[in-house]
Amino acid sequence: MIELSGLTKRYGARTAVEDLTFAVRPGMVTGFLGPNGAGKSTTMRLILGLDRPTSGDVRIDGRRYEELREPLRVIGALLEARSVHPGRTAYHHLLWLAQSNGIPERRVGEVLDLVGLTAVAKKRPKAFSLGMGQRLGIASALLGDPRILMFDEPVNGLDPEGIHWIRHVMKRLAAEGRTVLVSSHLMSEMALTADHLVVIGQGRLLADTSMRRFIEENARSFVRVRAPERERLRDVLTGAGLTVAPEADGPGLEVEGGGEVAARVGELAAGHGLALHELSPRRASLEEAFMRLTQAAVEYHAHQARPGDGG
Numbered sequence: 001m002i003e004l005s006g007l008t009k010r011y012g013a014r015t016a017v018e019d020l021t022f023a024v025r026p027g028m029v030t031g032f033l034g035p036n037g038a039g040k041s042t043t044m045r046l047i048l049g050l051d052r053p054t055s056g057d058v059r060i061d062g063r064r065y066e067e068l069r070e071p072l073r074v075i076g077a078l079l080e081a082r083s084v085h086p087g088r089t090a091y092h093h094l095l096w097l098a099q100s101n102g103i104p105e106r107r108v109g110e111v112l113d114l115v116g117l118t119a120v121a122k123k124r125p126k127a128f129s130l131g132m133g134q135r136l137g138i139a140s141a142l143l144g145d146p147r148i149l150m151f152d153e154p155v156n157g158l159d160p161e162g163i164h165w166i167r168h169v170m171k172r173l174a175a176e177g178r179t180v181l182v183s184s185h186l187m188s189e190m191a192l193t194a195d196h197l198v199v200i201g202q203g204r205l206l207a208d209t210s211m212r213r214f215i216e217e218n219a220r221s222f223v224r225v226r227a228p229e230r231e232r233l234r235d236v237l238t239g240a241g242l243t244v245a246p247e248a249d250g251p252g253l254e255v256e257g258g259g260e261v262a263a264r265v266g267e268l269a270a271g272h273g274l275a276l277h278e279l280s281p282r283r284a285s286l287e288e289a290f291m292r293l294t295q296a297a298v299e300y301h302a303h304q305a306r307p308g309d310g311g
Contacts, residue, residue, distance in 0.1 A: 001025055001179055002047060002075075002148060007056035009042055009203075016042040018203040019056070024181045026147070029174045031194030031211070032183040035294050039203040040183050041079075044150055048077055060148060072101040072144030078137045078151045084125045090136055091121040094143060103144050111139040116165075130157030138166065148179040155189055167193050187287035201294045211286070218293045219284030223262045226252040226278040227269065236272050237265060252278065 002024040009017040017039040024030045034040045045051045047058050049065035058064065060075055068074050084093050094108045112118050115135040120128070125136055134157045141149055151170065155163045170193055174180045184190050190197075197214045199207040207214055224247065227233045234253055237244045242264070243256040255261055262281045269276050 001059075001061060002150075002181065003059040004043075004047075005057045005059075007043070007046060007058060008054045009039075009046060009051060010054045016203055017046065017053075017200075020200065020203070020205055021056075022198050022205060022208045024148075024179055024198070025196075026179045027174060027177050028195040029170050029180045029182060029193055030196045030198060031190045032181055032198050032200075033190065033290060033294075034200040034206075037202075038200045038294075040200065041152065042203075043200070044077070044079060044152055044181075044183065047150065048075070048079070070101040070103075070144070072097060072103065072146065074144070074146050075148040075150065076141035076144055076146040077149070078134075078141045078154055080137075082125075082133050082137075084133075084136065086124065086126045088124065089122050090117055090125055090128075090139075093125065093136070094139060097140060097143055101144055107143060107145070111142050114142065115139045131159060131162055134158055135162070138169075146178075149173060149181070151180075151182045153184055154182060155184065155186060163189065187285070187290055191286040199290070199293060206293055214293075215284050215286060215289045217289075219289035220256070221258045221284045222282050223255040223257060223265055224252050224278060224280050224282055225255060225265055225269075225276060226250075227274055227276050229274055232272075233269060233274050233276075236268055236274065240264070240268055258283070 004020050004022055007017055007020040008015070020043060032040055042051065046053050047060070047065070060068065065071060088096065091108060091112065094111065095105060098105060098108055109118070112121050115138050117132065117135055117139065120132065125133055128136065134154070138154065141151065154166050154170070158166060167189070170180050170182060174195070182193065191211070194211055196210055197207060198205070225233070230251065230253065234244050237253070237255060242261065245254050247254055255265055259281045262279055266276070266279055
């Protein structure tokens with residue numbers, strides 16, 4: 001387990017992380033989300049002892065990182081995949097890490113095989129593609145067979161097969177009862193991977209909740225319905241106490257609510273002899289929920305170009 005208590009980090013007048021308190025628990029994949037500049041990377045560096053907090057505390061299975069005698073056996077991390085010695089081969093990069101943490105040499109071959117780099121084990125990583133470098137970073141994180149793992153943008157540079165592979169690796173690790181924290185900007189991938197979410201903005205905690213509850217609380221779900229007698233249907237639905245609005249860019253109606261509302265709409269339409277051409281629940285997405293929650297915490301805003309604007 002990773003436990004943060006009142007964690008704060010200031011760089012001069014700028015506060016990167018402010019009073020963060022949350023726990024990353026075993027047995028699930030916890031997604032760590034936030035806009036650019038939110039403080040995610042700083043938080044992960046503080047967890048690993050790469051920066052010292054201004055105040056507050058971080059515990060890894062009850063101990064500070066500097067108290068771990070062989071840290072790679074306790075916590076493995078992928079932060080900067082390309083941070084490797086340019087003169088060492090992939091094999092010797094991992095061997096050096098293994099020897100410094102009391103990990104047997106046979107484990108080097110095991111993780112190289114696991115990440116699909118056995119064929120290039122004797123090559124220097126400076127010649128690796130972005131995806132191959134990412135796989136080597138993942139191998140480094142897995143080297144000590146740790147109970148706790150942290151991944152920062154793990155799918156960066158991976159092809160579709162690699163993305164599918166790392167997604168299932170993280171799910172398998174969590175299913176084994178390990179603690180898995182993963183940070184990513186790819187909402188579609190996070191929606192497929194994470195069970196729990198921790199969201200920060202401008203260094204402060206915005207949410208610490210399950211994926212399902214986060215979407216329910218921060219995004220709109222509705223039922224799209226189309227019928228030849230649209231206005232009559234609207235009167236029936238509003239008369240039954242449902243919240244109905246015309247579709248913004250189409251001929252249908254939008255009824256607030258999820259799947260249970262769809263069933264009620266169908267029953268009301270049938271009871272009043274109304275034909276339906278479409279009845280489809282629209283489930284809110286993680287991306288929509290994230291954008292709605294963090295819109296006030298975004299540091300850099302892009303603006304849509306207007307016709308006639310220069311490139």
